[in-house]
Structure formats: structure tokens, C-alpha cells
Amino acid sequence: MGLKYNTYLDGTKIYGCYKCHAHLADHDEILSRNFRGQHGKAYLFNSVVNINTSEQSERNMTTGRHVVRDITCRGCGEVVGWKYDKAYEPSEKYKEGKFILEAELLMVVT
Ligand SMILES: [Zn+2]
Numbered sequence: 001m002g003l004k005y006n007t008y009l010d011g012t013k014i015y016g017c018y019k020c021h022a023h024l025a026d027h028d029e030i031l032s033r034n035f036r037g038q039h040g041k042a043y044l045f046n047s048v049v050n051i052n053t054s055e056q057s058e059r060n061m062t063t064g065r066h067v068v069r070d071i072t073c074r075g076c077g078e079v080v081g082w083k084y085d086k087a088y089e090p091s092e093k094y095k096e097g098k099f100i101l102e103a104e105l106l107m108v109v110t
Contacts, residue, residue, distance in 0.1 A: 011026040013027035017076060017106070019076045045098065056069055066085075067087075
């Protein structure tokens with residue numbers, strides 16, 4: 001611990017953690033809004049900042065088997081979404097290395 005969030009984004013629309021307002025992602029990095037998370041609507045992002053990733057785990061989702069990692073906000077430790085490390089279905093491969101952030105846990109900070 002001790003490492004606080006330190007990356008500031010300067011796009012026109014930035015999503016931050018609803019709890020501690022740490023910058024998490026640029027609106028321009030959204031690849032898809034058609035995802036569902038634990039809390040409802042979720043977005044697929046090309047890149048995110050100020051997060052830590054947890055251990056890999058295998059999950060069966062409606063779109064097939066995936067290897068994912070939970071991602072937590074570096075500012076407050078809240079789980080804000082997950083990262084796709086591997087997708088087994090060829091049609092889902094585009095998600096590999098990409099990030100899901102839960103809309104419910106985000107706020108627009110700019
Ligand atoms: Zn936070």
C-alpha cells in the first residue's frame with residue numbers, strides 16, 4: 001500500500017471512481033457499452049489507469065469461458081470491474097487485454 005493514484009487524464013470526458021474520484025478511463029477509450037456487470041450496465045474499455053489487478057480466475061459467462069482478473073481502484077481499493085486475460089471462444093477474442101468498468105461505480109469527473 002502507500003501508492004496513491006497518480007495518473008491524471010486530460011480528455012474532454014473522463015470517468016473516475018465514484019467513491020474517491022480517482023481518474024480511471026477516458027471516454028474515447030470505450031469500445032462497447034453492451035456489457036453487464038454485477039451492478040448492471042458496464043462498459044468495455046481499451047485502457048484504464050490507476051487500477052490494480054488481482055489473481056487470475058476462470059469464469060463461465062453468458063458468452064463462454066474466460067480467464068479474468070478483478071480490477072480495483074488504486075485510490076480506495078474498491079472493485080470497479082475486471083480485465084479479460086483470455087477468451088476461449090474465437091468470437092470473444094477481441095476482449096483479451098481489455099477492461100470492464102461498471103457504469104454504476106463510475107462518475108464523470110470532467
Ligand atoms: Zn476509488
